[in-house]
Amino acid sequence: MDQFILTFLKNSSGKNFQQLADDFLLNYYTLVSKEGGILSTETLKSIHNALREGKLNDVVDHIKDALAAAEDSPLNIAVIGESGTGKSSFINALRGLSHDEEESAKVGVVETTMNRTPYQHPKYPKVTFWDLPGTGTLNFLPETYLETVGFSSYDFFIIISSSRFSLNDAILAQKIKESGKKFYFVRTKVDSDLYNEKRTKPTSFDKERVLQKIRDYCLANLSEIGVPEPWVFLVSNFDLDAFDFFRLEETLLKELPAHKRHVFALLLPNFSDVAIDMKKNFLKEMISLEAVKLAAVSFIPMMAFVSGFDLSRQEECLKAYRSYFGLDDKSIEEIAEKLDTSVQDIKGCIKCWDFWALVKDDSITAKALSGAESYCAISGGPTSAAFQFLKVYFLRLKFLNTVTEDAKILLRKML
Ligand SMILES: Nc1nc2c(ncn2[C@@H]2O[C@H](COP(=O)(O)OP(=O)(O)O)[C@@H](O)[C@H]2O)c(=O)[nH]1
Ligand SMILES: [Mg+2]
Structure with missing residues (x-):
């Protein structure tokens, strides 16, 4: 979805909405797995139509509703x-x-x-x-x-x-x-x-x-x-990794209504790499849809965009991801006990506990800056808001990648 979001930001006036709408669909389908994501066919159609007609307010509302339904x-x-x-x-x-x-x-x-x-x-x-x-x-x-x-x-x-x-x-x-x-x-x-x-x-x-x-x-x-x-x-x-357990999960995900899939995916135990990736896909979808929503918001006059880069919120987000993938304090303690080693030792093999190293990643800042500059060159809007929004987007993707890689590392250690 990265490219879609950057392109969306680049073309402000004179946007080719038909093209954007079609690109959104294409990108969405590559984002979600074959079981489907959190957008129902109807919601997807509504977003596509709203985008095609350039009704950005509607795009924002549809995505907002879908994200809220998925979370609640x-x-x-x-x-x-x-x-x-x-x-x-x-x-x-x-x-x-x-x-x-x-x-x-x-x-x-x-x-x-x-x-x-x-x-x-x-x-x-x-x-x-x-x-x-x-x-x-x-x-x-x-x-x-x-x-x-x-x-x-x-x-x-x-x-x-x-x-x-x-x-x-x-x-x-x-x-x-x-x-x-x-x-x-x-x-x-x-x-x-x-x-x-x-x-x-x-x-x-x-x-x-x-x-x-x-x-x-x-x-x-x-x-x-x-x-x-x-x-x-x-x-x-x-032994959930053996036999049909994963197939059962895939089937349930596919057959659940779209707005229930996110919470079901989150509760899935992290028993294999594919199970971890499946959960990851759903979180990535949430991050991406939130970003598409904000990209649309950025073109709507008088609508509140982003208000600064709130470090404590990013820290909360990383903490939540750790919890989803069993890398929170309690889980790490249990893993250390099972492996007969110390918590420090376990935390030393993974990266998701070093919030500052993740936040200070220069490549994220560079990507966010370049996206924001091309946005502002066209829209004339403030670079800082677009930069902050993109920074949060890339940072969350980074959190997610780090946490899932770490979850896989610990899974291998446990086996
Ligand atoms: N080998 C094996 N034993 C199981 C499995 N699931 C449950 N058990 C054992 O079967 C017994 C009854 O399990 P329990 O979960 O209390 O069944 P419930 O009465 O239906 O709630 C316990 O001794 C469990 O350890 C399984 O998948 N494989
Ligand atoms: Mg029982």
């Missing part, structure tokens, strides 16, 4: 399954918590409650996982189950089993579908199936064949009980 959307995820299937473990894995942490869902506890239990995400209070009782109880009444658990409040449902899915699961899936919501089948404990298979058939053991067998079995089981075109994801709650 609550997400409620329902997890249904019998006791013992790995629901609590699955919820903890998604919340990035190990089982022994205080806020984690208790693992290995046989539930007696018929009620739903909420688990808030420790970093994103708008995200709640709901542990819902399984369908295997005598009290399960498909007609009233969804009403009882308050189905309308969930964004989607995950139905978990560590063996066969039951007829009740199929009935429930059908009801969920009728209510217009999405459901996904997750088959847990795949690691232990592999382990058992290897122990019993050490010579003929073939990992891929065993996985295929489990997958085929689940699909046959689901279609036998009447779920049309079932989707099932094989996971191990102990």
Whole structure:
């Protein structure tokens, strides 16, 4: 998006809005991954139209609304399954918590409650996982189950089993579908199936064949009980990087409404380079859209542009990025403990803790200055405002790149 923003700034009067609008679309598509970004097709169309017609006020409003919706959307995820299937473990894995942490869902506890239990995400209070009782109880009444658990409040449902899915699961899936919501089948404990298979058939053991067998079995089981075109994801709650966990995340991202994708992407655990990059893409999109918005604002008379380069806000931003990628104080302490080394040692291998080194990067200043100069040569506006805005933009991209590179470094150390 860099080039688009600089070009946008360069052509003030005599702007070719048609060209800008088309370039915006092209740039946007290269920015977001195939799962889509935070702009819905309709919003994207509205921004494109507003740009084409040179209605910069509308461009600003559409982007502002989209950014606010992405940041403020609550997400409620329902997890249904019998006791013992790995629901609590699955919820903890998604919340990035190990089982022994205080806020984690208790693992290995046989539930007696018929009620739903909420688990808030420790970093994103708008995200709640709901542990819902399984369908295997005598009290399960498909007609009233969804009403009882308050189905309308969930964004989607995950139905978990560590063996066969039951007829009740199929009935429930059908009801969920009728209510217009999405459901996904997750088959847990795949690691232990592999382990058992290897122990019993050490010579003929073939990992891929065993996985295929489990997958085929689940699909046959689901279609036998009447779920049309079932989707099932094989996971191990102990090893998210293995099996279908990432595919599950990609699918959920793709199927969520655009404004909910950002918060879902942020909560994804950093278990692999691709998972880190996926999260990074969403943050990059936020930075870029904010910059496009400000570029548009800069051409609107009387509209407040940027008010100085606020260091403490940049520091807050870096801190937030560190937290998103598990590089905050608490996480670093945990990593140091796991690796049996000191916090200092860990911080010494990464760059994202040196705020001043990042802020003082001369290449950022040079890029911002050159962009601002060409803007001001044409618009006659104050160089300083454009410079500050571009500096923040390039700096945030730099923060993001640094934090994600660091996250990958530590991930490799942990493996
Ligand atoms: N091998 C393996 N064990 C798991 C997995 N998920 C959960 N478990 C174990 O299964 C047991 C029940 O897990 P829990 O999360 O309490 O299930 P819940 O009753 O459905 O909440 C515990 O001993 C977990 O450690 C998994 O993916 N693989
Ligand atoms: Mg449980």
